[in-house]
Amino acid sequence: MKLQYNGEEQIxxxxxxxxxxxxxxxxxxxxxxxxxxxxxEDATHFDAVVQVGVGPVRGTFKLKVELMPDxxxxxxxxxxxxGGFGSxxxxxxxxxxxxxxxxxxxxxxxxxxxxxxxxxxxxxxxxDAQAKxxxxxxxxxxxxxxxxx
Amino acid sequence: xxxxxxHAVGVAMKRKxxxxxxxxxxxxVDDLTIPGMLYLALVRSPYPHAEIKKIDIAxxxxxxxxxxxxITGKDLEAAGLGWLPTFHGxxxxxxxxxxxVLFQYQEVAAxxxxxxxxxxxxAEAVQVEYAPLPVxxxxxxxxxxxxxxxxxxxQKTNHIFHWEVGDKDATMRALSSSPRRIKERLWFxxxxxAPLEPCGCVAYFDTMGRLQxxxxxxxxxxxxxxxxxxxxxxxxxxxxxxxxxxGGFGNKVPVYPGYVCAIVGALKIGRAVKWIESRTENLTSxxxxxxxxxxxxxxxxxxxxxxALHVATTADHGAFDAAADPSKYPAGIFGIVTGxxxxxxxxxxxxAYFTNKAPGGIAYRCSFxxxxxxxxxxxxxxxxxxxxxxxxxELRRKNFIRKDQxxxxxxxxxxxxxxxxxxxxxxxxxxxxxxxxxxxxxxKRARGELMGIGLSTFTEVVGAGPSKHFDILxxxxxxxxxxxxxxxxxxIVRAGTKSQGQGHETTWAQIxxxxxxxxxxxxxxxxxxxxxxxxxxxxxxxxxxxxxxxAIAMAARRIREKARKIAAHLLEVGETDVEWxxxxxxxxxxxxxxxxxxxxxxxxxTNMAQNEPGLEATFYYDPPNMTYPNxxxxxxxxxxxxxxxxxxxxxxxxxxxxxIINPMVVEGQIHxxxxxxxxxxxxxxxxxxGDGNNLNTNFTDYLLPTxxxxxxxxxxxxxxxxxxxxxxAKGVGESPNVGSPAAFVNAVIxxxxxxxxxxxxxxxxxxxVWSAIRAAEDRKK
Numbered sequence: 037m038k039l040q041y042n043g044e045e046q047i048x049x050x051x052x053x054x055x056x057x058x059x060x061x062x063x064x065x066x067x068x069x070x071x072x073x074x075x076x077e078d079a080t081h082f083d084a085v086v087q088v089g090v091g092p093v094r095g096t097f098k099l100k101v102e103l104m105p106d107x108x109x110x111x112x113x114x115x116x117x118x119g120g121f122g123s124x125x126x127x128x129x130x131x132x133x134x135x136x137x138x139x140x141x142x143x144x145x146x147x148x149x150x151x152x153x154x155x156x157x158x159x160x161x162x163x164d165a166q167a168k169x170x171x172x173x174x175x176x177x178x179x180x181x182x183x184x185x
Numbered sequence: 186x187x188x189x190x191x192h193a194v195g196v197a198m199k200r201k202x203x204x205x206x207x208x209x210x211x212x213x214v215d216d217l218t219i220p221g222m223l224y225l226a227l228v229r230s231p232y233p234h235a236e237i238k239k240i241d242i243a244x245x246x247x248x249x250x251x252x253x254x255x256i257t258g259k260d261l262e263a264a265g266l267g268w269l270p271t272f273h274g275x276x277x278x279x280x281x282x283x284x285x286v287l288f289q290y291q292e293v294a295a296x297x298x299x300x301x302x303x304x305x306x307x308a309e310a311v312q313v314e315y316a317p318l319p320v321x322x323x324x325x326x327x328x329x330x331x332x333x334x335x336x337x338x339x340q341k342t343n344h345i346f347h348w349e350v351g352d353k354d355a356t357m358r359a360l361s362s363s364p365r366r367i368k369e370r371l372w373f374x375x376x377x378x379a380p381l382e383p384c385g386c387v388a389y390f391d392t393m394g395r396l397q398x399x400x401x402x403x404x405x406x407x408x409x410x411x412x413x414x415x416x417x418x419x420x421x422x423x424x425x426x427x428x429x430x431x432g433g434f435g436n437k438v439p440v441y442p443g444y445v446c447a448i449v450g451a452l453k454i455g456r457a458v459k460w461i462e463s464r465t466e467n468l469t470s471x472x473x474x475x476x477x478x479x480x481x482x483x484x485x486x487x488x489x490x491x492x493a494l495h496v497a498t499t500a501d502h503g504a505f506d507a508a509a510d511p512s513k514y515p516a517g518i519f520g521i522v523t524g525x526x527x528x529x530x531x532x533x534x535x536x537a538y539f540t541n542k543a544p545g546g547i548a549y550r551c552s553f554x555x556x557x558x559x560x561x562x563x564x565x566x567x568x569x570x571x572x573x574x575x576x577x578x579e580l581r582r583k584n585f586i587r588k589d590q591x592x593x594x595x596x597x598x599x600x601x602x603x604x605x606x607x608x609x610x611x612x613x614x615x616x617x618x619x620x621x622x623x624x625x626x627x628x629k630r631a632r633g634e635l636m637g638i639g640l641s642t643f644t645e646v647v648g649a650g651p652s653k654h655f656d657i658l659x660x661x662x663x664x665x666x667x668x669x670x671x672x673x674x675x676x677i678v679r680a681g682t683k684s685q686g687q688g689h690e691t692t693w694a695q696i697x698x699x700x701x702x703x704x705x706x707x708x709x710x711x712x713x714x715x716x717x718x719x720x721x722x723x724x725x726x727x728x729x730x731x732x733x734x735x736a737i738a739m740a741a742r743r744i745r746e747k748a749r750k751i752a753a754h755l756l757e758v759g760e761t762d763v764e765w766x767x768x769x770x771x772x773x774x775x776x777x778x779x780x781x782x783x784x785x786x787x788x789x790x791t792n793m794a795q796n797e798p799g800l801e802a803t804f805y806y807d808p809p810n811m812t813y814p815n816x817x818x819x820x821x822x823x824x825x826x827x828x829x830x831x832x833x834x835x836x837x838x839x840x841x842x843x844x845i846i847n848p849m850v851v852e853g854q855i856h857x858x859x860x861x862x863x864x865x866x867x868x869x870x871x872x873x874x875g876d877g878n879n880l881n882t883n884f885t886d887y888l889l890p891t892x893x894x895x896x897x898x899x900x901x902x903x904x905x906x907x908x909x910x911x912x913x914a915k916g917v918g919e920s921p922n923v924g925s926p927a928a929f930v931n932a933v934i935x936x937x938x939x940x941x942x943x944x945x946x947x948x949x950x951x952x953x954v955w956s957a958i959r960a961a962e963d964r965k966k
Contacts, residue, residue: 119231120309122231152289153289153878154882
């Protein structure tokens with residue numbers, strides 16, 4: 037099943053600063069909700085282990101993440117593949133940074149998730165919320181961390 | 186209850202197997218434990234269609250305590266066991282994914298471990314890298330061949346087969362010249378038998394090097410032969426045992442990959458292996474049923490006499506052609522689609538396609554596609570009645586095969602054995618009060634209320650079958666019985682069939698008791714052990730009573746002939762002077778000079794004179810024809826106009842299954858089958874989304890009716906014995922599942938017909954009804 041989301045975060049930090057943060061695998065990886073482990077491979081690749089629960093199905097997902105930054109456009113595309121307990125997920129997310137007044141950035145994001153296996157079977161009722169959480173909370177956490185700096 | 190010698194057939198004797206089941210003392214496969222036994226868990230694909238790039242077992246082997254071995258498709262392929270033939274005989278199925286996977290939850294690797302938990306953890310730790318491929322989620326997309334699903338086959342197409350029967354030209358001519366015609370596409374949705382006990386097995390090699398294979402099988406002898414052919418193990422070195430089975434409904438006919446993996450594991454590791462699948466595994470990977478898209482066309486005269494029938498079907502067979510049909514019948518016995526009606530001409534055709542869904546197409550409480558056929562004709566007749574503005578009962582009565590036309594040769598090649606369709610329908614209409622219901626409906630309609638009456642006057646064809654027509658993997662579909670009468674008059678009967686709840690331990694004893702004048706309580710029944718039971722094709726397709734039931738009666742008659750010689754000796758007369766009367770041997774014309782079978786049995790071991798000692802017989806029965814159980818079902822429903830809720834107010838099933846062996850068992854079978862039919866009509870569908878995800882993987886998404894949802898069932902009967910069966914019995918287990926879906930749907934559509942609704946595909950859920958009502962109201966505006 038395919039799910040699509042989008043949203044926007046207002047971050048009290050300058051775009052350059054936000055850009056450095058979101059293109060750093062270690063930093064952005066730690067913003068995944070319920071993340072258990074982040075292993076950075078190189079500047080644009082990392083593995084993450086996250087805890088997920090969808091209805092009666094609970095366990096960990098091992099995710100392979102690829103960052104595809106376009107510095108000129110201040111646009112970051114993210115490809116996430118992986119899964120766990122017999123399920124597979126493919127997600128893509130895109131974030132665009134736009135200056136929003138002095139020292140502030142609007143982070144516009146959109147995301148798409150395709151899930152297969154037991155996780156998909158428990159379906160729209162709960163998966164929707166979970167996939168949305170994974171993507172939207174990541175960007176919300178980005179905002180929180182930057183705001184706290 | 187009869188415990189005396191005398192009438193045993195026709196007696197509502199309590200089931201001999203029930204005390205053990207009721208007390209939780211059944212002996213199921215999962216109850217078996219062998220010292221040192223390992224557990225098998227299967228790694229399954231989350232992708233419906235994907236290339237397997239890499240299978241990494243290192244973590245599972247090293248990091249999960251208790252994991253002993255892991256095998257993959259490549260390992261099996263190297264051993265020549267990569268594929269297993271499907272029972273249908275024209276396709277093969279991957280045991281474990283080789284190169285790619287073709288459906289979600291397909292088996293990819295087998296993990297053997299010291300405990301069930303360790304096996305599951307090990308399966309979780311196996312890392313498989315997939316590259317997704319385009320998904321074909323329905324047969325109509327499959328038809329375009331844009332994505333070729335099975336490059337392993339010689340034929341480079343997704344089309345599996347075209348099958349047809351009847352005279353197409355004559356049918357088309359008759360249809361085009363018919364003054365009235367209907368045409369409708371009816372989909373009998375993909376559903377699943379969902380037996381409460383899922384599939385499983387225990388495999389090990391004993392100290393003699395024999396394969397001991399305990400398995401949930403409806404056909405243990407066929408398994409033994411198939412295993413010998415596939416593995417090369419000599420057939421005498423294979424012992425298949427089907428212990429108690431918690432429901433089969435056709436789901437336990439095919440051989441599944443888990444069985445092969447368990448045997449390979451036992452051979453490779455040298456320890457016993459148990460594999461018990463989970464509910465999700467059962468629903469997502471073992472044999473589904475139906476999934477026929479049927480274009481039904483019926484022609485008729487102005488006054489409602491049918492002139493021709495044409496049915497063109499597109500069938501979704503999933504990733505492998507594992508439909509468990511007899512080899513000459515790729516679409517089963519779908520030719521019964523002319524039903525109970527005297528069609529002068531007809532033509533039926535089926536085109537089957539591969540899709541990225543689980544394989545199957547098994548006969549779910551159904552004699553090989555008979556349920557689909559029955560639904561097509563019974564819905565079709567109602568749509569015709571609506572088109573003609575004719576009462577649905579009247580249209581049926583007008584077109585029924587008449588009692589005096591039996592044996593009746595149908596336009597599609599069957600010879601119907603017997604029936605009295607007019608009487609069966611009239612029995613149903615009288616019992617339900619059809620006239621009063623019609624009056625009530627007219628009043629309610631005037632008030633805008635939605636009440637429906639649905640009929641189904643189906644004819645089934647069961648008891649495969651005559652060996653000249655039916656075989657599985659070349660093995661002819663006869664069945665068998667062996668009876669031994671002990672010195673005290675007790676005995677044992679063994680048959681080639683295998684009960685999964687049908688009550689054979691009771692009904693087989695009743696047949697022996699009836700034929701031999703013995704006490705059914707002291708006749709033990711044993712099935713499911715290939716070392717002891719005579720060879721048979723198993724229990725499915727309502728074939729047990731028509732085949733093994735007949736074999737039991739015939740074997741008993743052989744015993745009676747032998748016993749007559751001993752009786753003559755005991756009565757001190759010549760053999761020709763002895764007759765079998767009132768369940769005893771007596772000297773012809775001298776009612777006072779008698780000897781009972783019990784006395785003869787004792788003499789067979791103690792005082793047999795010059796006769797051969799002992800009292801036993803075996804009979805292999807090859808039926809001359811199939812049997813044709815039939816029935817008239819009536820459903821009465823009320824539909825809530827606001828919510829779309831359908832309430833089944835009444836349901837009456839009048840069945841004619843010929844001679845009844847045990848009326849209580851028959852009634853129980855009818856209740857069970859009606860409950861399944863109700864579930865299919867209103868609740869059940871194995872749905873896949875467009876990406877090939879299975880959406881009904883457990884009992885929260887694939888619904889089983891409980892006593893709360895299930896309507897009250899009313900039953901009645903007519904009895905028209907089969908003229909060719911030794912005791913006139915026809916089989917009944919499947920009739921209620923075959924006949925009832927159309928009655929439910931016809932009732933709902935009848936309720937909605939004032940709104941202009943002509944058809945809704947099953948399952949008829951509230952939202953579908955609600956949407957149909959809203960759409961009808963929008964049309965009016």
